[in-house]
Amino acid sequence: MRRKLVIGNWKMHGSNLLVQELLGSLKVGLDEAGNVEVGVCPTTLHLAAASETLIGSQIKLGAQNANAHTSGAFTGEVAAEMLPEYGVSYCLVGHSERRELFLEDDTQVAEKFASLQKAGLTPVLCVGESLDQREQESTEQVILAQVEAVLDKVGVQAFVNAVIAYEPIWAIGTGMTATPAQAQAVHELIRQHVAARDVGVAKNLRIIYGGSVKSSNAAELFGQADIDGGLVGGASLSAEEFIVICKSADSK
Numbered sequence: 001m002r003r004k005l006v007i008g009n010w011k012m013h014g015s016n017l018l019v020q021e022l023l024g025s026l027k028v029g030l031d032e033a034g035n036v037e038v039g040v041c042p043t044t045l046h047l048a049a050a051s052e053t054l055i056g057s058q059i060k061l062g063a064q065n066a067n068a069h070t071s072g073a074f075t076g077e078v079a080a081e082m083l084p085e086y087g088v089s090y091c092l093v094g095h096s097e098r099r100e101l102f103l104e105d106d107t108q109v110a111e112k113f114a115s116l117q118k119a120g121l122t123p124v125l126c127v128g129e130s131l132d133q134r135e136q137e138s139t140e141q142v143i144l145a146q147v148e149a150v151l152d153k154v155g156v157q158a159f160v161n162a163v164i165a166y167e168p169i170w171a172i173g174t175g176m177t178a179t180p181a182q183a184q185a186v187h188e189l190i191r192q193h194v195a196a197r198d199v200g201v202a203k204n205l206r207i208i209y210g211g212s213v214k215s216s217n218a219a220e221l222f223g224q225a226d227i228d229g230g231l232v233g234g235a236s237l238s239a240e241e242f243i244v245i246c247k248s249a250d251s252k
Ligand code: 13P
Pocket: 009, 095, 167, 171, 172, 173, 174, 175, 210, 211, 212, 213, 231, 232, 233, 234, 235
């Protein structure tokens, strides 16, 4: 049985005050979140404060990005292996905003994925198609190519300790959520693709959905057979919304 996972991606939002207030509320509100694993990904700058605020809490910490090199002359970057010192458990990789705005390609995504695992972190591999690609009926091809690029580099066993997040680009920050059936179809496709390499790994692999997840649509999405939770952007900045979303993953 796969344990449900809900991760909040704060993107480039936050302050020390937000860390204290938001995480303070989540600590109290998610005390009884049941059997749901909850994580938050603040900015790199706020990881230290978040780590301290989360002492004594079940809520896990994630980073939004890391460099694949272990150290060196890479001004402005943070290495994957610097993150565990701050109590970080996961790190996003391949988010569409990184692919589109920072031109990260499949090769870089695969390298980052490998370096995160080497540092003892759980990569959350994000994949997703654009609206154009969906309209041209190439969703399947795009998603499988993104998954395959990483599978090829790291091998299927690496997915024993990884999460995949399906985030259709057209649903991110638009309020246009994929329907539960649309999301389920892609999640099933990904699971079958991994199963072709290893049935056991595919069965235990958590595939979470992202793209305008809100308190009003979370329960139905998380109720789908292959949707194991969510990667939440905007709604994760509101304690009230995020708590409802996390609780709606319980027993789904
Ligand atoms: P929204 O929930 O704001 O649509 O963002 C989704 C996302 O990109 C999470 O990584």
